[in-house]
Amino acid sequence: MSETTCFHCGDTCKEEIIQLEEKSFCCFGCKTVYELFSENDLACYYDLQAAPGAIPKEIAGKYDFLSQQNIIDKLLEFNDDTIQIVTLYIPHIHCSSCIWILENLHKLNPEITASQVNFGKKTVRITYNATTFSLKEVVLLLSKIGYEPYISLEDYSAGKNKINRTLIYKLGIAGFAFGNVMFLSFPEYFQVSGFWIEQYKILFRWLMFAFSLPVVFYAAQDYFISAYKGLRAKLLNIDVPIALGILVLFIRSTVEIIFDFGSGFFDSLTGLVFFLLLGKFFQQKTYSFLSFERDYKSYFPIAITKISNGKETPIQVYDIEKGDRLLIRNEELIPVDGILINGIAAIDYSFVTGESETVQKQSGDKVFAGGKQTSGIIEIEAIKSVEQSYLTQLWSNDVFEKNKEEGFTTVTNAISKHFTVTVLSIAVVATIFWLMVDASKAMNVFTAVLIIACPCAIALAAPFTFGNLLRIFGKLKFYVKNASVLEQLSSINTIIFDKTGTITSNQKSTASYDGTQLTTAETTLLKSTLRGSNHPLSRTLYNILEEQNIVTLDHFEEHIGKGMTASYHNDHIKVGAAKFVGYTDDATVLNTTVHISTNNTYKGKYTFYNKYRKGLSKLFNNLKKQYDLAILSGDNEGELENLKKLLPSKTKLIFNQTPNDKLEYIQYHQAEGAKVLMVGDGLNDAGALAQSNIGIALSENVNVFSPACDAILDASKFNQLDQYIKASKTAIKIIKWSFVLSFIYNSIGLYFAITGQLAPVIAAILMPLSSISIVVFTTICTSILGRKLK
Template identity: 80%
Template structure:
């Protein structure tokens, strides 16, 4: 065991190392962390990487401000009687060991129920039981094990992105080293013999060596760390040839000046690292811009009902302002934090916390954004406007993420791996040839090949293409959860549609009542029941019925795929299918119907005359050329003849389908090798949407939010669905063209590198330029694609 290096953090232990269990530590803090891990059987933390920890800082008294309730409220994104959730920024997150220990915090503190790391943003989202622990204890635990959070109330209130200052510092050091090394190289470049005397030559060369040390061991360390981790995992990632090239240049240059064989290639070395970091900085800034566009401009097209002066109007969620009175129906998402004013609230916070048990709330209680009302209609007063980035985060919550297929990133990595093997082979073969033919050029050739053929451009093409297309789709009211969905959309061969609320329009449908007239009290209860439901037929019927007094129902329950059951005083109404309300009449009705019973006495039915969305026939005729099409409907077969006239002849029409029937239908076709796209309304179709390869929800002035879906399409853009699918396929073509462009560039570059005509410093300049050219190409190509969509 090395007595000079701390087992936990890797720092120098000095002259007096602390010994514990035959291991040595630089301070009592590191020893304490090891003891904590050892007591909780978490010492495999050290198996993932040598000395991965950080020295814990003295934190006694530092977080006493957490005793102030108003500060804790600002830092927590969700609070209930039993659960609190906070997202903390951890600057020290840097490797797989960090992710592992931070996602196992529950083993150190059982009151922590869940912790999820976002490695890119260096954050951890901690869910804990507030009856057993508090935010201060969580922060102290993190600080104790060397992961002290960065706490700034200003940052949390404004939701600023944390800038990666480390990259800027490394770029600055590399730029400083590159400029000065080039300056010191000028005398030898221009062969200034009068100045370049023996005593100055060695001094200048060793100065260049000294300036190259921070460039190699600080500025380029990320490439070495990445390459090492890749090799340790038996993977050849894209940083292996870069790290090898830097190593070869540094070692060769050091040997040259030590043995007085020449001035080495320190200028090329510093230039290589500088231009690599310039390309990396450009990539980060561009992708940050795309992320900004995604988070703050791709608003969900969901709407909410606003009550003003007794009138109900539908407004988009980002128009909500503090103080607005909002109506939340059954199964609707609460888009903002608010105070419960009226109604019986039974809130499902599983979208936020993963806890599926609904929480009962009373008038005056605070309700958090992200909860779903599950027991009728309620009214709330908004406490603030909508933070759309929070809804984006909620949609992408890992609780609901489903790995339907390998993302395109994995394919890119696979290409890069094979690419790296080929490049390394070419580099070694070319070097061996030049060692025999002209040994003076061998090292230049080896280095130039490794640099010029870096597959960074290949790695960039997919994320930038998909990232820009996500932004374009968002502007066109087609909102996609993440980039991998675009690839899945490009691969589908079967499209399944729900009927009601998907290919039919709620706004244009009409209905006629047949049966025994309803009393005023029954009509009032019916209207109040329909007011609380988000089903397309309920919303249509609610709009059709004349105004009646709205009453606060005693009970309300919506049975998915069946109907609604509501009670007020002595009256109990059932609204839904004939079977649900107990209608034994076997008369065949060829239209969509909604039946009514009062106190188990059948009253009558509403017969609907569907109005199909504009452009449905044209859309299906466009789709039939490339896809298998099917309609799965929970309604009866009354619309079969109308649909046969409206849709292509090969479209499958299947009726009387329960939600579980739709799911099984999709599962069967997937077992036969089909790639299925499911398009529904997000209510009865949640299971089918989750099972499909891609699930799209149609939104029409309804605040229905389904985490099971992969995309939300505004109803007004339904007729453009074919164009969006076509654009997804075009995105794959753009990526393939960028691969071809990168291959063409590499072939030309390799020719000059292998033949010894390309200096390493020129290769270092060309490499980031190639990456930038790929980004520019994919951005321009996707923007042109977006123009065609408009």
């Protein structure tokens, strides 16, 4: 009786045989994988290797160590017993198909709720149900579909950022082959006669053919794979002309030596691949350098409150050390893993997991970075330092990513959309011409055109320009989420500002009290309540009040845009707007006020005298030349006359706006064609920041880390906002100038290629040089731009 093997994994079908399209599968998991690949035109996965989903025998017990809890704890970045998150380094990630497969792991196993690939770092971040699925099963599933992760227990962080050595191996092989083929070609170059012609000519030619095989089928395979995937998806990517050029050279050279027409172009072929890979290696090294600079050396304007000897001091998050005691206010993000020491913790981990249900924690429980406290104040003890890259990863989490790019065409896509089609057309027309005029030059012309006109320079201009500018902005205390934000920032035509805490400074504002004198207990309760809020007025009033004994509240609730309620023992307090606390006096108040009532008895109000940020008038006067300006404030019109004196006459001043009113105002203007930049705080203006085309949160000693904003600006740099916007516009000009240089280069190169004066190997040398020149040009220009900003 013959055994039936699984088409996907190759295992023997023992318990059951599942049939589909005349293929046998051992389980529904293997059948599902096959269906997924087939439905998405990825069935070629099975052409590369028989039963590619098989788990190699050496893997069967290889990951048993992942059953040990102490090792699991070291690898996981989040674990609340029901949901676990792990980031694994996958060396085999190499193309868009890999991304698709790895980001659809939830279809292979429903216990995996999300998976997100970072293609540049070759990592996948996986969220799964820990009650029914384990880390070991995650790793075995990845191995089964051909993506075995690299795990180093000695230095896991090094494992995640381990450089893929495949490119170095390919570069070495291509260089070795190129050198030997050039050496074997010398007799042909110098037209040596005698023993060469009679005895060794054929041997040398076939040796050159042998050296070219690993170059074409190994070193150059990425170009063929990328071109093939693109064509299957009906896309002409930039690797199509390169792959065609390599293929034409190889076939033409092979035909020549088989029929003894000549020695072929193996020197050009191996040189072409070598110089292409050399350019690619340089690009990767440079881009990884820029990414490193941005991730770890830029200023990250997020602060947290540290408690030391009873004093509260704001510190930058990357200054947190193990053992520090941290104060986390309502709606504030927990920046680091820690142990809950004090307070009522109701933590929203949706920022991390996508699950919006809050998790209750007791004193002594572990809390994880990325959670948001939603029930007043808590104190935690940090058990590790902050990983800035982890915060950046949270910020870019797709769970909270509103598609602001919908309908937005990048400058690269707009310019290079038809580039490949044009190049292929020129190559075909030129080849047909030379076939009729001089057939011996036709293949050289075809190959040279494809290589010299490669749009690598166009593809590199935007990433390197924006990458360098992101790093420069970071050092200047303007932290931008990604390159797309910079590109959209350059296209805005309307700027909307919040008032309190945005154009006003919390640190310089003063307040006076008008009402019934508060008792010591009431003042203590007031200060303890204010301590739990990040609202600019709360922070200002908290700092103004005299030192009081801080108490742990029994209840705290913040009503965004209205105020706060809190209780301690039998005392209750309301702090906020007049209507919210029950104040019914009809007298018009022309200043920003915060009202207070305790135990349902109105007590009085604090009236604030705002101090506007330095350089406010100059900033608005600079911006009014190009943009429509507006201020949306939740306060009353008390500051209207002062603002009219400070700001340009055309600035729209709108007061008494709720958070929802601000959002609807932005929606209306976007419907009219406006590209809106919103500048506000990361808490109360979250809806408006998310709705706008670009949302900038201002940071002033508070933790404004929010998924709603696209950029974070340090308050001390507020008066330079116009310079940052101007720099983003200049970056677009730099990219366009790069395209002009690339066009000039391609035009000159195409002339020599079409006229048959350019050998393919020379084209292969010039192509990476053009790419390098674009990288150098954009880097120098953005560096000069950065010096002007400073």
